[in-house]
Amino acid sequence: MPELVLEKPAETSPFELTENPCIVCAPLGATLAFSGIRKGMTLLHGSQGCATYIRRYMISHFREPLDAGSSSFTEDTAVFGGKQNLRTAWLNMVQQYQPDCIGVATTCLAETIGEDAAAIQSMLADLVGKDAPLLASVSTASYSGDQNKGFRDALRALVQAACPAGSDTANAARSTADAAIGTPSPNPLLAVFPAMLSPADLRWLKTTIQLFKLEAVLVSDYSDTLDGGPWMDGSLLPKGGTAVADLRRLKSANASLELGDKLDAVRTGSGYLERTFGVPAHRVSLPVGVEATDRFLKILSEISNLSLPKELLAERSRLLDSYIDAHKILSGKRVVLYGDRDQVAALKAFCDEIGLIVLAADTETRDFATLERKVQESSAKAGTPQLLIGNSKGFKTAKKWNIPLVRLGFPIHDRFGGQRLCCLGYSGTQILFDRIVNALLEKTQEDSDVGYTYY
Numbered sequence: 001m002p003e004l005v006l007e008k009p010a011e012t013s014p015f016e017l018t019e020n021p022c023i024v025c026a027p028l029g030a031t032l033a034f035s036g037i038r039k040g041m042t043l044l045h046g047s048q049g050c051a052t053y054i055r056r057y058m059i060s061h062f063r064e065p066l067d068a069g070s071s072s073f074t075e076d077t078a079v080f081g082g083k084q085n086l087r088t089a090w091l092n093m094v095q096q097y098q099p100d101c102i103g104v105a106t107t108c109l110a111e112t113i114g115e116d117a118a119a120i121q122s123m124l125a126d127l128v129g130k131d132a133p134l135l136a137s138v139s140t141a142s143y144s145g146d147q148n149k150g151f152r153d154a155l156r157a158l159v160q161a162a163c164p165a166g167s168d169t170a171n172a173a174r175s176t177a178d179a180a181i182g183t184p185s186p187n188p189l190l191a192v193f194p195a196m197l198s199p200a201d202l203r204w205l206k207t208t209i210q211l212f213k214l215e216a217v218l219v220s221d222y223s224d225t226l227d228g229g230p231w232m233d234g235s236l237l238p239k240g241g242t243a244v245a246d247l248r249r250l251k252s253a254n255a256s257l258e259l260g261d262k263l264d265a266v267r268t269g270s271g272y273l274e275r276t277f278g279v280p281a282h283r284v285s286l287p288v289g290v291e292a293t294d295r296f297l298k299i300l301s302e303i304s305n306l307s308l309p310k311e312l313l314a315e316r317s318r319l320l321d322s323y324i325d326a327h328k329i330l331s332g333k334r335v336v337l338y339g340d341r342d343q344v345a346a347l348k349a350f351c352d353e354i355g356l357i358v359l360a361a362d363t364e365t366r367d368f369a370t371l372e373r374k375v376q377e378s379s380a381k382a383g384t385p386q387l388l389i390g391n392s393k394g395f396k397t398a399k400k401w402n403i404p405l406v407r408l409g410f411p412i413h414d415r416f417g418g419q420r421l422c423c424l425g426y427s428g429t430q431i432l433f434d435r436i437v438n439a440l441l442e443k444t445q446e447d448s449d450v451g452y453t454y455y
Ligand code: SF4
Pocket: 025, 026, 027, 049, 050, 053, 106, 107, 108, 109, 141, 142, 143
């Protein structure tokens, strides 16, 4: 019998392993988008591990229950295809939850064997129809994009499913839907496509748009579904969210407004409504900081033909005053930004506005070890970082560098209230600005032998 020779283990792994990622995967972004539809659910097409990871991340950030289905791939499904599993999962979800909408998002494995959004439509074709839940399907292999892409593509898939090309004429659709939801609004209808914001920022968006006497339909609105009150009546799905009937009205919207950085019209929901139904599209970066909020409000003002409400002008004035008060604390401090690309782009502009020096504004690097190396290489010239702003995954880096971390974005796992962090508008910027200033003050105070008490 030949002697068994054990190979010496390789010193480096042949696999590309990502530990402690700065960004999260695409189907998570899609799940967040589908969570904002009233009686909406997500069905993740692929292995159970992906669904468990996504549920765990979202529950620990939002601290709300989240049911998401899985087509639960096994070894043979991975070889022979997941059609039957997908159909079984769909039927189970319909039977047990009676949802109004099911968003199907693929995972890496399903995409690798060719079961993408188009394949899903055909696999479920005979199960969807007049009385079935709305089906929105989206391709979300994580090797082709991050959470931001998954979120954005899911918003487009929702509006495409609710307002297919060639559907009813605009006015007929609007009056039917108004009857369905009960309260017709006389105000111009605005289709709003937000970014991956906190529920608190979504609430700010809705309140601000109302100030301009516009009726906003958010695609999508998880401000209640993922940050609501206790469930007292034993329901299986959370209250709140955008009704499917409202989604169907968006073909007749007076305008659309999409928030984000360098948005590609071809891939966005606002682009779809514009191309298919002639709805005028406005795309704007996240309103963080004075300049960006001015730009955002100017668009609302133009759409509504109303000038800026007095309360917003007062908030703007207070924010400017605080910029003046804190300039000596902030000026020239070096900051590293990371995470979701819409948030990082907005924060970069905001940091420039308040006098911080941005050493890195990273949206591409997958893990913190690589990000740390990049920043250390560049800090020989520019100086070492003094502040981190991003999700709670940066905690270890902040600890290693002995600098403060201002937590913002997703996920916030190691603090309470991540779902209520604000950064939008003059008021949200004010909250963020105060947090940044205080984080720097606290660090100075901790490091001082004499213990400053006045600043
Ligand atoms: S396999 Fe792909 S979809 Fe699943 S958790 Fe990992 S990155 Fe996300």
